[in-house]
Each structure stands twice: as C-alpha cells, then as structure tokens.
Amino acid sequence: MPGDVVFVQVGQCGNEIGHEFWKRICQEHGIAPDGTATEDRTLGDNCSTYFSSDDSDRLIPRAVLIDLEPRVLNCISNGEYAYFYNAERVFECRDGGGAGNNWGSGYGAVQDEKDDINEIGESIMNMIRSEVEICDKFDGFTLCHSIAGGTGSGLGSWILEQLPDFFEEKAGVHTFSVFPGKSDVVVQPYNAALTIARLMEFSDLTFVLENEAITKTAIQKMHNPNPSMRDVNEIIGRVMAGVTAPTRFGSPSFGSFNGISAQLSPVYPLHFVSCGIAPLIPANSRLPQRTTPIDLMQILEKPNSIMSTASQTEKNSPIDCLIAGLAIFQGEVNHDTVAQAIFKTNSHRPFGAPLLPFSDIDYCVTYPQAKSRSAVMAVNHSKFSQTLGSLRDDFTKMFKNGAYLTNFEKAACFKDDVRGKLSEAIESVKNLMTAYSEPWQYCSGTRGEPEE
Numbered sequence: 001m002p003g004d005v006v007f008v009q010v011g012q013c014g015n016e017i018g019h020e021f022w023k024r025i026c027q028e029h030g031i032a033p034d035g036t037a038t039e040d041r042t043l044g045d046n047c048s049t050y051f052s053s054d055d056s057d058r059l060i061p062r063a064v065l066i067d068l069e070p071r072v073l074n075c076i077s078n079g080e081y082a083y084f085y086n087a088e089r090v091f092e093c094r095d096g097g098g099a100g101n102n103w104g105s106g107y108g109a110v111q112d113e114k115d116d117i118n119e120i121g122e123s124i125m126n127m128i129r130s131e132v133e134i135c136d137k138f139d140g141f142t143l144c145h146s147i148a149g150g151t152g153s154g155l156g157s158w159i160l161e162q163l164p165d166f167f168e169e170k171a172g173v174h175t176f177s178v179f180p181g182k183s184d185v186v187v188q189p190y191n192a193a194l195t196i197a198r199l200m201e202f203s204d205l206t207f208v209l210e211n212e213a214i215t216k217t218a219i220q221k222m223h224n225p226n227p228s229m230r231d232v233n234e235i236i237g238r239v240m241a242g243v244t245a246p247t248r249f250g251s252p253s254f255g256s257f258n259g260i261s262a263q264l265s266p267v268y269p270l271h272f273v274s275c276g277i278a279p280l281i282p283a284n285s286r287l288p289q290r291t292t293p294i295d296l297m298q299i300l301e302k303p304n305s306i307m308s309t310a311s312q313t314e315k316n317s318p319i320d321c322l323i324a325g326l327a328i329f330q331g332e333v334n335h336d337t338v339a340q341a342i343f344k345t346n347s348h349r350p351f352g353a354p355l356l357p358f359s360d361i362d363y364c365v366t367y368p369q370a371k372s373r374s375a376v377m378a379v380n381h382s383k384f385s386q387t388l389g390s391l392r393d394d395f396t397k398m399f400k401n402g403a404y405l406t407n408f409e410k411a412a413c414f415k416d417d418v419r420g421k422l423s424e425a426i427e428s429v430k431n432l433m434t435a436y437s438e439p440w441q442y443c444s445g446t447r448g449e450p451e452e
Contacts, residue, residue, distance in 0.1 A: 002049050002247045002256045003139025006131050007063040008159060011152030013178050014145040015065055015072045020237030022061055022084070025050065025248065028241065028367065034083045035059045042369055045249050052134055062135070064127050065090045068109055068151045069098035089127050099150025103191040104411025106154020113412060124159070125166055132167065139257045140172030147195040148180045148188040157195050160202040172257050174205045176240055179387065181212030187404050189395040190422060197428035205261045206272045207243065208384070209236050213307045220304060221280045239275045242328055242376030251364040254326065263362055264324050264380050267442045269435055272384050274308040276300050276377045291373040293333055293341035300327065300377040301350035310386035322351040323380040323439050325361035331373035333365055351381055355439050385436035388429055395426050
C-alpha cells in the first residue's frame with residue numbers, strides 16, 4: 001500500500017485547480033460532495049492515500065486550503081462541496097486583500113520584521129503539521145499553486161522552504177505548478193523566476209501546467225472556440241487525477257509516490273514534467289471513438305497532444321531528447337496490447353532520442369473499473385528549455401530597465417537588495433535552462449553536480 005499524501009493548495013489558482021482535482025477523484029472513487037460513499041463506491045482501492053475518515057466513515061480529503069483573500073474559498077464553502085473539506089484545515093485572511101500579484105507580498109505575509117514566522121505563518125504550518133500527524137503512513141506533500149501571481153508564488157515558495165525544517169523525516173514533494181502565458185500581471189516574470197528557483201531546490205517533481213498550451217488544446221480538440229478558465233481548470237483536474245491514479249488505485253511498478261518521481265525525474269535538477277490526455281473530446285460527442293492502447297498512444301505521440309507550448313509549436317531538433325516518460329492507462333485494457341503499443345511508440349521515437357542511460361517511455365495500467373479507457377502521458381523533455389528561455393527574455397527586458405522594482409522594494413524580505421535577489425533567481429533559471437539544453441551533462445545522477 002502506498003503512503004498518505006497531504007495536499008496543500010495555495011492562492012486563487014491553487015485552490016481552483018485543487019478543487020477540480022478533488023471533484024474528479026470523488027467521481028472516480030464513488031464519493032459524494034459531503035464525503036459519504038455513493039452507490040458507485042468500490043472497495044479495495046487506495047482511497048486512504050488521499051482521504052482520512054471520521055467516526056461515521058465520512059471520507060475527508062487530506063487537504064490544507066490556504067489563501068490571503070477570501071473570495072475563492074468562500075465560493076467553495078458556499079457551493080456544492082461546502083461540507084467536504086475539514087474546516088480546521090482552511091486558512092483565509094477574511095479581511096485580507098491578497099498579495100497584490102506580488103511575490104514579495106505573498107512571501108512576506110507570514111514573516112515579521114525580524115524575518116521570524118508570524119502568527120499567520122504559524123497558523124498555516126500548524127494546519128499542515130496537524131494533517132500530517134493523522135496520517136497512518138505519511139509519504140509526502142503535493143503543492144498546487146501558480147508561479148505568476150502573488151500568493152501562489154510567494155507564499156507557495158515560503159511553504160516549500162519550510163517543509164524540510166518542519167518535518168525532520170525527508171518527505172517527497174510534488175507540485176502542480178501553473179505557468180500562465182501572457183497575462184495582466186506585469187511583474188509575472190519576476191514572480192515566476194523567484195518561484196522556479198525554489199521549485200528547483202525544494203520540489204522532487206513538478207508538473208508544469210501551461211495555461212496557454214492547455215487553452216490551445218481545448219480550442220483544437222474540444223472544439224471550444226472560447227474556453228473559460230473553468231474549462232481550462234477541468235482539463236488540469238483530469239491531468240492531476242490521471243497522474244495520481246497509480247497511487248490511488250494501485251499499480252505493480254508505479255504505485256507509490258516515490259516510484260513516480262524516480263521514473264519521471266531520474267537525475268537532478270531535471271524534474272519538470274509536461275502532460276497530455278487521450279481522448280480529449282467534448283462531452284456527449286457524436287464523433288466515433290477508438291480507445292485501444294494503440295489508438296491512445298497514436299494520439300499522445302502527436303506534438304499537439306502534450307500540453308506544452310514548445311511541444312505544440314516547435315518540431316524536434318536534432319539535439320532534443322526525451323529524458324523520461326510514463327504512459328498511464330486507465331480502464332479495462334489488455335496488458336499485452338499495452339506493451340505492444342508502447343513498444344511501437346518507442347521504436348519510432350516521436351519525442352526524439354532517449355537520454356541514455358535512461359529508458360524510453362515506460363507504462364503502467366491502473367483504475368481498471370473506469371467506465372471508459374483513457375491514458376495520460378507525462379514527459380520530461382529537453383524542450384522545457386524553450387519555456388525557460390521565454391521567461392528569461394521577458395525577465396531581462398524588464399530588469400535591465402529597472403521596471404517595477406519599486407513594487408518589490410516595499411517587501412521586507414528583500415531588505416534593500418531586490419536587484420541582488422532577483423539576479424540570483426534568474427541565474428537559477430538560466431542554470432536550469434542550460435541543464436535542459438544539455439541534459440546529457442547530468443547523467444552522473446549526482447544531485448546538483450553535472451557529470452565531468
């Protein structure tokens with residue numbers, strides 16, 4: 001049995017995608033919005049990985065919901081899932097106005113003038129600690145957040161930094177990190193660079209969720225000319241449910257939190273992963289469907305199936321390579337047919353040559369009671385360097401002119417050294433970009449050191 005996973009949702013975006021995740025897995029496990037079992041509830045799954053239970057056997061998500069302004073959490077608490085979450089694990093500043101889309105404001109909201117943890121920070125970490133303490137076999141954390149705004153990026157970064165200090169035993173950390181495209185947040189490049197620097201150091205595996213690429217996927221594959229943010233979040237919820245299915249329903253090879261990390265991030269610091277889903281079609285579609293494993297892989301190996309801007313817009317170059325990949329099949333499938341489909345895909349290498357000495361795309365089969373067949377593909381690919389390159393360029397344009405630095409100088413955490421700390425952050429991003437551009441330099445497997 002896999003261990004228990006504590007979900008930490010931070011900021012507006014983190015709580016919105018986190019809520020979509022919980023709605024999705026409630027459907028899969030047969031759990032009603034109030035936490036009670038429905039007639040579709042199937043025993044024998046690993047539901048306890050993500051749910052605890054009370055005296056009346058009501059299932060309660062192992063989730064901590066955090067925001068510095070109340071709007072999104074109020075919508076959840078007044079909606080269909082009002083009695084779903086543990087009220088003692090919800091933190092909101094009811095009179096707060098959020099972090100103003102500023103990383104420094106989010107990061108500094110939990111510290112006093114001496115950089116010690118203030119009352120807000122203590123309350124948040126006590127909530128997380130309390131949830132860990134009721135786990136029977138704690139396995140790790142999952143953080144949901146955006147890298148571009150204020151709370152998800154700044155406060156999310158602070159929480160990532162605190163987890164090793166608050167929990168003596170080494171706990172795995174996965175993140176679902178939303179990378180927005182062009183937005184109204186003018187300081188987005190600064191926020192993103194500061195957050196990615198923390199993801200490099202404190203995350204074991206980061207699922208990169210690019211809003212721009214997911215929106216494009218919704219337009220093309222779901223024939224939705226104007227997808228809303230809810231449409232995008234529903235797709236993200238499917239991704240999150242898909243990649244956690246092996247731990248929730250079991251899998252011989254990848255049924256643990258750490259097993260998925262080991263497959264998808266075989267060498268530090270290359271642990272940033274993009275995903276695709278098949279099939280992805282409109283609800284109640286009248287289009288014919290073929291969902292054999294071979295058909296699903298034929299969909300997933302196409303460039304427009306991986307929800308990454310670089311994958312959708314750029315062809316593989318001679319030096320592009322697949323660092324790691326995992327195809328997760330759900331529903332009633334034949335294992336031999338799955339193996340044949342994976343072998344066929346690996347034989348013609350749609351993602352470029354594999355990064356030796358690591359393997360090609362691996363696979364697992366899980367959630368056999370699903371009503372229909374589907375698959376999620378998770379790929380760790382050298383093209384992530386292009387995503388980082390775009391961020392570097394946007395950052396450089398702003399930083400060389402000193403644009404919007406006064407927004408950050410007001411935050412106590414920068415202590416009159418905003419230029420120095422932003423320079424350190426973008427240097428980390430550049431180092432990660434170099435690592436993804438030349439991943440073969442990191443095949444020694446030694447954490448933090450490329451092979452000589």
